[in-house]
Amino acid sequence: MSDNEQAITEDQWHQATLIWAYHQMHHDARPTDVAIGLGSHDLGVAARTAELYHAGLFPTLVFTGGNSPTTAKVFPRGEAVHFREHAIDLDVPAAAILLEPNAANTGQNITLSREVLAAAGITPNTVLLVSKPYMERRSYATARKLWPEVEIVCASEPLEFDDYLKSIGDEKLVVDMLVGDLQRVIEYPKLGFAIEQEVPEDVHAAYESLIRDGFTSRLIAS
Template identity: 60%
Template sequence: MISTQAWDDAQRLWDYHQVGHTLRPCSVAIGLGSHDLGVADTAVSLYKRGLTPLLVFTGATSPTTRERMPRGEAVHYRERALELGVPGSAVLVEPRARNTGENIRFSKAVLEEAGVTVSSVLLVSKPYEERRAYATARKVWPEVEIISASTPMTFGEYVDSIGDGRLVIDMLVGALQRLLIYPEQGYMIGQTVPDDVMQAYDRLCHAGFTSRLIDPAGV
């Protein structure tokens, strides 16, 4: 049973992870691979709205996607985009990345190899990873403008889509921990975390929502 306090604290983390950028036309949209085909759907929506002329899907496989996406996350995303009517000429694939930093670095290399000039990027991620993706991209690719995007949905809608509230809260807590420790490791730029968000994070950790935490010493 998840307490009302835990749900309230999780909502605070959800709101913080949402960067709230105003979308505008960009050179390219990069969809970060994961278990969530909604990332591909959102990237396609941005393309159809005329906000980008080109999509890049990036991602290999992980323990959570290997069975569902045996050909790799980026490949499955591309197939989804083609099913939804995007021409193959408007989709590039980066099939090797296994973390967010590699997603950005390897996508940058693919675009350079294709001769695409990039001044701005629509960075499409899962809703609770907007801020993490943004902070990573700013570190890895500081010379371009980064605009974070994700599927528009509420915290409750996302929980319903996953079907496991405890897992979602664990993911929110894990994503915030990485925002706290990865800047020191050189993986992303630092982000100011408001006191109420830190307090919510601490309460959730003490309540046992810790399955997605990592050992900072092992990073």
């Protein structure tokens, strides 16, 4: 951890683990018609998608995502393009991968991937959404709102919270992201972006406590 990064306290760690567990849907990965790998700063999404492809869970996948301020330097050709290249390096056949290089948010990840699949003549009944571990619930809620006729199964790298912290190397940033995604789970249904989901009292209390402690860099105006 660099001098500019903030370590979290034991209490903050406990609160963050509550939110981390809530964000994950705890679905059992199973065969689906297609998979969609959601672009982000986390190349682990591409690796997990490749792993599930090799496990025979789906014949076709879409990588979706353009660029954002947090990914432009890491993935200069766009998130989906770099994810595709990484999956090919992991022996996923190029012919199995469709590319959606323009999405700028989760809603566009879903709607534009749906269009790419339709253009390829694919109308799935089941979709495996592969995302960052703390993005499962938000991506699920978004897909259920925008693509209600499809059955959604969520997957991510099977990492414990401590292991994910180590993989990113910035505890403050990770907790900021956990808090920001939970805010979106709470607020986006009011805006018509996602289905509403119950937030347990202990998770909501942890969320409010972490906001008071200043984990706010990923919050949106509400």
